[in-house]
Amino acid sequence: MNRLSIKSKIYLGTTAIVALLILNGLIVYVGHTSLSKNVSLMRQTHQASTSLLAIDRDVQELRFRVDRFVTSGHRSLVEEVKNIHSRLGTRIAEVRANASATDIDQTCLRIQGHLDEYLRLFDTVVQERQLSKDLVENDLPLVAAQVDRAFESLSSSLAPDASAPLVSLAQSSSRFSKAEKLVLRYFENPDGKMVASAVATLEEARADLASISQTSGPKKQLLADLRDFERIALRAVQATRGYLMLRNVLMAAEASEISYLSRSLRATAEIRQQQIAQQVEQTGRRVNAITALSVLFAGAVAILIGGKLAGSVLSPISALTNTFNRLSARESLDSFPGAQRNDEIGQMAQAARVFSDQNQQTRELLADAERLNNTLQQQTRKLTSINDELDNFAYIASHDLKSPLRAIRQLATWVHEDSAEQLTPETEGHLHQLNERACRMERLLDDLLAFSRVGRLNAALHHVDIDPLLRDTLLIIDNPKQVAVTWQSDMPSFATARTPLEQVFLNLIGNAIKHNHRAKGGKVHIECTEVGEHYCFSVRDNGPGIDPEQHDRAFQMYQRVGDPSIDGSGMGLAIVKKQIEHFGGTIEIRSEVGEGAVFSFTWPIVITQHEKESHRG
Structure with missing residues (x-):
């Protein structure tokens, strides 16, 4: 028994207790079944006794009706006698159906035979009296x-x-x-x-x-x-x-015999009812006694098994609990209670030894982790400084390089004005090309500067009504093809950063107009739906569409996915994406070549102070 594992001991003890409970349940079930059977018999006997009493009353009433007929001769009494006879037949059938003894069934048959003979004699009396x-x-x-x-x-x-x-x-x-x-x-x-x-x-x-x-x-x-x-x-x-x-x-004589048999049946039913009541009482006492003994025995066995298990499990568990408490305090121990055992207690003691060794390793790892954390913090500070320098560089580069470009453009203009009559057509073309490329370079720097400024400036919150904001945006967009720009009538009105949102609409609507290939019939439609804590805006056009393989590339810096002959720097969608993501939104493209394009982006309905600070930083 000492070599058994704790699991085996618990299983054996539980099995014994469950077996005792099942045995107790079987005893109770058998006793309850016996009681139910006796109670059912008592109920049937009581019903039979009640029916027999009703039969006796009906027999007396039958005799009374017959005597009244003999005295008065009223024909209505004949039907009453026959109805009573029919009712007696039904009651006798009920008694036979509920009867559990052969003698009661035989007596019922005899009563039915006498009733039939009584009715036959009554029919003869009716005939003779009528004669x-x-x-x-x-x-x-x-x-x-x-x-x-x-x-x-x-x-x-x-x-x-x-x-x-x-x-x-x-x-x-x-x-x-x-x-x-x-x-x-x-x-x-x-x-x-x-x-x-x-x-x-x-x-x-x-x-x-x-x-x-x-x-x-x-x-x-x-x-x-x-x-x-x-x-x-x-x-x-x-x-x-x-x-x-x-x-x-x-x-x-027939009536007397019927009454006698009915009284006999009632006496028999009462005797059987008393006998069954005694059986029920005896069975109840026997079931209660056996149930009490089985419960006491099961309780004693459960206490014995519980005591044995407690002695073999609880004391070692308590010692191991103290050991693990010390280990949780990151102590390292040399001795472990129960380590010599071959059961689960011994396994737990071995696990405690492992935990002790791991505590030692953890202390060493924590020291290494602290050193690595200090190094990581230093690297993080360096990386933050580098990122700030890169942002500053982009800002300074885009800002400072614009001065030389403006000087180049001015110089090209002066050369053209001073030497226009002496320049050859080829030289004049070179000067024009130089001026255009300087302008393009200046636009690229402007876009780079705008990109670097996204999130750096503190965007104040204003109450913005999208409907007039869109009308104001259209006033500053060049629309030579007269592309029709429409939007739904119930655009929202909410407090947000106006300038970033206006830049997003300016870029998306401007791109949709600029890249629309239709000479007539160009359309741009803007919609808005509320999705959780964001508004979802969609800018839909009927332009040439974008190849799905180019969707991700469209948002990269200096990348163009439309008609290369159309003027542009390739920074517009990159700025839009960075602006939207700074305010916790997303943007996506749904488009196929030749089917137009839909640019959908989400914008927060409410910008919290935390978001303002994070976006500003």
């Missing part, structure tokens, strides 16, 4: 009316003096009325004794008719009508007894 109602309300009144007519017919057929037959007929009619009342009372309050009494009374009525000796048609018709009344009455009684028996026996 009884039709017999009592329709058929019985018709037959009773026929019997009454038969009594009247038979009474009319008897002789008025036949007292005995008339008495028997009256008794028979009275007995029929009594039997009819007994039958009707039975349907209001069913009682078997009423039916038996009604049948016996009808037999007595027929016996009274038998005592009448007449055998004519009215008597036979009356007996037949009495038999029909008895038959219909008994059929109505049978139908009533049938649906009452179905309601009171079979349907009551």
Whole structure:
């Protein structure tokens, strides 16, 4: 273990801690999964219990509706019973869908079977009750009316003096009325004794008719009508007894069985819910205990590993930190803690030894650098002096050489004036050529002087409106070809160095006019856009254009890239470039031969005091 590197020790310790954390996470995950499963089962059981309670309520309501129908016979109750039956089927399906036990599913199937049988019996009750109602309300009144007519017919057929037959007929009619009342009372309050009494009374009525000796048609018709009344009455009684028996026996038994099964299911669901709640509680306690133990164990292992690593790393690191602090103070040391180790601590100790050696070398290099810096400063001062001398030379040379040139021009003029009649044409041509070359030399010196003055003079800031500045510039430019010079209407107005900017426009516009090769239709257009902290000016012409290979050469001193026959010194663009760059701007050319040229340059919107001093210096 001591031979392992610190990296390996840290990796091993971290791996052990991560493994413990993963194990702890797995324990928590398994416990949470078990809890979630039990909670889901509890939720399903609770839903099933709620549905079963609703089923029990619907069963009671179903029985209530059936009893009301049997009592009142309203047809609307039939639809209500069927709706309740359909709702019970839906609830039972929900219970089966949420049921997790086979016994609950089987019990639900049994309840559904009893409900279907209950509905079938109810349909039979509806049919029998409707039959009884039709017999009592329709058929019985018709037959009773026929019997009454038969009594009247038979009474009319008897002789008025036949007292005995008339008495028997009256008794028979009275007995029929009594039997009819007994039958009707039975349907209001069913009682078997009423039916038996009604049948016996009808037999007595027929016996009274038998005592009448007449055998004519009215008597036979009356007996037949009495038999029909008895038959219909008994059929109505049978139908009533049938649906009452179905309601009171079979349907009551089915309803009781349904209620019993529903209560059984609720009891089973409650028991399962209690069992699951106990399982959830036990699982929660078990998960909490295992999680606490695993966390304690992981914490103990982490503390042990951390202590081991701290003992093997922190103390040597502290000693090396002190060593590096001394090395950062540029000390050189002879001994280094941990140098004998083979791990990263030993490597750091070796690095400290290297730093100590480098400190020694650094001190030596700093001494050499200080000597070189002193030498460099001396050379810089010499170079600055030389540059100043060169600038002064250019200024003095361009200024002092103009006097001899003016004397040469004056001398040539005097010679021409004094000896004009004696000079040969060739000599006169030489004098003219001498005068022109002296003038050209003087212009070259003027341009050299202007070039050397760029940045040397203090350019005061003025509020400059570009529009009138351009108009003033055009007044001093020679434009023999009447080249049209235009610019955009919204030229800026800002505080800047007027004279340098005016010199730039004077050179660029003058070159564009001077080099335009068109006899007519020459154009120069000036535009301005704001780009960040600068204005970007563009001078565009439709002249002969410039070869792209000559673009860089155009800004060099005494270099000409246009028509050599056009007068010029080759210093104009060099002066423009130096002037623009002194104020922190740039200039470029975009041109092709035969397509005109565009000179674009940037000029600062605001010239700070620092820029003024740097440009002046």
